[in-house]
Amino acid sequence: xxxxxxxxxxxxxxxxxxxxxxPLKRYDLVCQFCHTQATVYRYPGxxxxxxxxxxxxxxxxxxxxxxxxxxxxxxxxxxxxTGVVVHRGRPRKP
Ligand SMILES: [Zn+2]
Numbered sequence: 001x002x003x004x005x006x007x008x009x010x011x012x013x014x015x016x017x018x019x020x021x022x023p024l025k026r027y028d029l030v031c032q033f034c035h036t037q038a039t040v041y042r043y044p045g046x047x048x049x050x051x052x053x054x055x056x057x058x059x060x061x062x063x064x065x066x067x068x069x070x071x072x073x074x075x076x077x078x079x080x081x082t083g084v085v086v087h088r089g090r091p092r093k094p
Contacts, residue, residue: 009041033059 024041031051038051050056
């Protein structure tokens with residue numbers, strides 16, 4: 001008896017000391033990061049949004065970068081608005 005003969009992928013999980021084979025749910029999706037149509041198998045529950053773990057990691061990193069960039073922009077805008085920016089030198093006036 002072999003697990004590899006079935007076309008339905010399963011994963012083995014530990015349940016209270018014994019192992020159980022759990023069938024994975026098939027999701028057909030378009031990756032939100034690389035926009036590739038993909039079929040992934042996951043535990044039933046929240047449907048995945050990415051074609052692979054790599055894309056998920058990359059997407060998280062990209063979102064992180066974007067958030068930081070926005071944070072920086074906001075801080076700069078706040079600083080400009082509150083006048084906390086330290087100007088180097090004096091503004092020249094004729
Ligand atoms: Zn992808």
